Amino acid sequence: MAIPKTLKEKANKAMGISAEDARITKTYLFVAFMALLIGGLLGLLQGLNRAGLLELPSWLNYYQVLTAHGLLLVVVLTAFFTIGYFYAALSHTLGGLLPIVRKMAWIGFGLKIVGFVFAVIPILMGNASVMYTFYPPMAASPWFYIGLALIVVGVWICAFGAFIQVANWRKNNKGKHVPILSFFATGVFILLFFGSLPVAIEVIVMIIPWSFGWVKTINVMVARTLFWAFGHTLVNIWYLTAVSAWYVIVPKIIGGKRWSDLLTRIVIIALVIMNITGGFHHQIIDPGISASVKFMHVFMSLAIGFPSLMTAWAMFAVFERTARKNGGKGIVGWYKKMPWGDVRFLAPFIAMLAFIPAGAGGIVQSTNQLNQVVHNTMWIVGHFHLTLGMSVVMTFFGISYWLVPYVSKRVLTPAINKLGVIQTLIWTVGMIIMSGSMHTVGLLGSPRRTSYTTYGDNATALGWDPYLLMLAVGGTLLIIGVLLQVYAVINMMFFAPKGETEFPIAEEEEGASKTPYWTERWGLWIVIMLIFVGMAYVIPLTEFIVNAPPGSPPFKTW
Ligand code: HEM
Ligand SMILES: [Cu+2]
Secondary structure (H helix, E strand, O other): OHHHHHHHHHHHHHHOOOHHHHHHHHHHHHHHHHHHHHHHHHHHHHHHHHOOOOOOOOOOOHHHHHHHHHHHHHHHHHHHHHHHHHHHHHHHHOOOOOHHHHHHHHHHHHHHHHHHHHHHHHHHOOOOOOOOOOOOOEOOOHHHHHHHHHHHHHHHHHHHHHHHHHHHHHHHOOOOOOOHHHHHHHHHHHHHHHHHHHHHHHHHHHHHHHHHOOOOOEOHHHHHHHHHHHHHHHHHHHHHHHHHHHHHHHHHHOOOOEOOHHHHHHHHHHHHHHOHHHHHHHOOOOOOOOHHHHHHHHHHHHHOHHHHHHHHHHHHHHHHHHHHHOOOOOOOHHHHHOOOOOHHHHHHHHHHHHHHHHHHHHHHHHOHHHHHHHOOEHHHHHHHHHHHHHHHHHHHHHHHHHHHHHHHOEOOOHHHHHHHHHHHHHHHHHHHHHHHHHHHHHHOOOEOOOOOOOOOOOHHHHHOHHHHHHHHHHHHHHHHHHHHHHHHHHHHHHHOOEOOOOOOOOOEOOOOOOOOHHHHOHHHHHHHHHHHHHHHHHHHHHHHHHOOOOOEOOEOOO
C-alpha cells in the first residue's frame, strides 16, 4: 500500500498538478481577481467622491457602492483566493485531491456564487446598503442575508473537503508530519469553520427571521458580538494565509531554507488557539460590556502580537542567512544580495514591511484611550487598507506570479515579471499615499462611512479637504495597479507561453532538529481553542441575553 502511495505522490510532484485539480484553483483565482477589478473600480468612485471630485448619480448611492466594495474585497477576493491557493497546496503536497474532495470544492464554489448573486441583487436594487458588517438594527432585504448564509455554507463545504483530504493522508502516512503547507491549510480551515459559526448563528437564527418580520425585534448587542467573533477571526485567517507564503514560499524563491519547522508549527497553533478571543477590540466603545471582559479581549488581541514578532524575526533571519550564503557582507550590506527584481520576492517582501506600521496601528486601536480618538474615523479605513490592502493583498499578488502559471501549465515571462515589479511599486506608492492621508484625516476627525460633505462649510471639515484630495490621488494610482495586476493574471492564465512552473516549497535546514509529534494533535488544539472562546464569550453573551434591553425593530436608514 505504502509504495504506490508515495509513487503517486512523487509522480504528482514531478509531473505537476492534474488537470482536474488545476481547474479548481484556476477558477477560484479567476473569481478572486474579477472581484479585485470590480471592487477596485468601486473604491475609486468612493475615493473621488470623498475628495469632492465626483458626485454620484442618484441611482448609485455612496453606501450602496461602499457595501459592494467591502463585500467584494473582504469576502469574495479573500475567500476565493485563500481556498484556491490552499487547495493547490493540498493537491501538491498530499499527492493530488481525492475525487470526493474535488467534488466538494465545486459544490462549495457553486454555493458561494449563488449566495453572492443573492446578496448582490438587493445591493444593486438599493435594498441592502448595510455595508459588509450589516449591523442590526439596520435591516436589508432578507435575500441579502440568505445569500450571506449560502456563502458561509459554501465555505464550510470547502473546509470539510480539506479536513477529509488531510485525514486521508494521515491515515496512509501514520506517524509522519503533515507537510508544512498543508499544516497551514489545516489551521486556516479550522479557523474558517469555527470562526464562521458565530456569524452563521447571527444571520440564520437572528437576522433572517427578523428581516422577514417573523420576529419583531432583535438583540443588537448579541448580533454585534457574534459578528465580531467572526470578523476578527477572518482578519487572522487572511494573515495566516499570507504568513504561510512568507514562511514556506519566499525562502525557496530567494534560494534559501525554511526557518525552524517546530517554531513555525507553534506559530500556527498559537494563532489558531488565540484568535477568536479578540473580537471585543472592535467593540471597545460598545455599551453593556464590563471593563474586565474588554480588557481580557484586548489582552488576547495583543497576545497575537507574540507569534507575529516571532514571524518577523524568522523572516529576517532567513533573509540574512540566504544573502550571506550568496556572498552578502557587512551588518546591513547583505541586503544587496536579495533578488529585488523578482516580483515573486519583491511583492511579499514589501507586504511584510507594511505589516510593521500596520501592526503598530493595530496596537494603537486596541488601547482603550486611543481607541476613543480614532474610533469610526478614516484612521480605521487607513489601517485596514494597510493590513489587508497591502500586507495581505500584496502577498496574494506575489503568490499569483507563480501559482497562476503553475495551475495553467504556463511560465512567468521576463516581461510579465517586469510588469509585476512596476505594479508592486505603483501599489506601494498608491497605498502609502492613500492610507497615509486616511490615517491623518482620521486623526483630524473625518468620519469613515460618510459621503462627501462640508457640514455647511464648517472650518474643521474644510480642513480635511487637502488630505481627502491626496486620498483620491492614492486611489487613482491604486486603480492603475489593479488594472496591471488583473492584466498580468489574465495573461498568465490564458496567453503566456506553455511550460512547467514549479510550486516553490523551501526545504528545512540541514541538521535541523526533529519536530516532535505532539504538534499534530489538532483535537487537543481545538479543545484548548474552544476553552479560550468559552472564557471570552460565555459570560458577556449570557449577560446580554439575561439582562437584555428592549430589542429593536428593523430600520432602513438609507
Ligand atoms: C483601488 C483601490 C482602492 C481604493 C481606491 C479604495 C478606497 C476606499 C475608500 C475611499 C473607502 C471608504 C471610506 C469610507 O467612506 O469609510 C474604502 C473602504 C473600504 N475598503 Fe477600499 N479601496 C481600495 C482597495 C481596497 C482593497 C484591495 C481592499 C481589501 C482587500 C479594500 C477594503 C476596504 C474595506 C473593507 C472598506 C470598508 C467598507 C466599509 O466601511 O463598510 N479596499 N476603500
Ligand atoms: Cu480584530
